[in-house]
Amino acid sequence: MRPFVLTGFPRVRLLGAVLLGVLILLGAGDNSARVEKLGHQMMRMCGCNQILLECNHVGCTYSERMREELTAAVDSGSGDDAVLQTFIEKYGTTVLASPSHSGFDLVAWIMPYFALIVGVGGVALIVRAWHKRFAGKAVPATSGMSPTDVSRLREQARKETDL
Numbered sequence: 001m002r003p004f005v006l007t008g009f010p011r012v013r014l015l016g017a018v019l020l021g022v023l024i025l026l027g028a029g030d031n032s033a034r035v036e037k038l039g040h041q042m043m044r045m046c047g048c049n050q051i052l053l054e055c056n057h058v059g060c061t062y063s064e065r066m067r068e069e070l071t072a073a074v075d076s077g078s079g080d081d082a083v084l085q086t087f088i089e090k091y092g093t094t095v096l097a098s099p100s101h102s103g104f105d106l107v108a109w110i111m112p113y114f115a116l117i118v119g120v121g122g123v124a125l126i127v128r129a130w131h132k133r134f135a136g137k138a139v140p141a142t143s144g145m146s147p148t149d150v151s152r153l154r155e156q157a158r159k160e161t162d163l
Contacts, residue, residue: 034074038083039067043097051097 039053046062048055052070055063066087073083087095099105 031071031074034080035071038074038080039070041084041097042066042070042087042095045091045095 036053040051042052044050044052044055044060044063044066046057046060048057048060050056052063052066057063069087070083073086078086084096093099099108101109
């Protein structure tokens with residue numbers, strides 16, 4: 001028996017049908033997955049500083065209302081960016097769990113790394129300068145005081161601190 005092998009034009013048609021099916025099913029996602037994704041990108045506005053979908057306060061009116069708004073916005077067919085923009089317009093940029101990756105918000109992503117690099121570089125320069133300044137210079141073990149001077153100062157300290 002000869003194995004079934006597609007050659008030529010039928011193979012192209014089959015490949016095209018498979019690709020078309022994948023593209024059609026790729027967009028057929030569950031709205032709950034979008035709500036989950038967007039809900040983890042937003043903060044609650046009640047002041048507890050928790051992610052919207054990770055709220056653990058029982059009976060919180062803010063999270064209930066915001067979850068309902070999010071579900072309604074996703075169900076209306078708006079894109080993810082449009083939903084986020086709607087929430088930003090209503091609640092301000094503090095509704096976002098993390099700053100955006102554009103404009104001035106990009107500074108919030110870059111600045112910690114920049115500060116770390118500058119700090120490590122500064123410490124390295126200071127250590128290098130100290131090394132150059134004190135290299136080869138031995139620090140004397142005593143300050144040039146004789147043992148009798150040290151004994152006299154100890155006795156004076158005992159007298160002055162004696163109650």
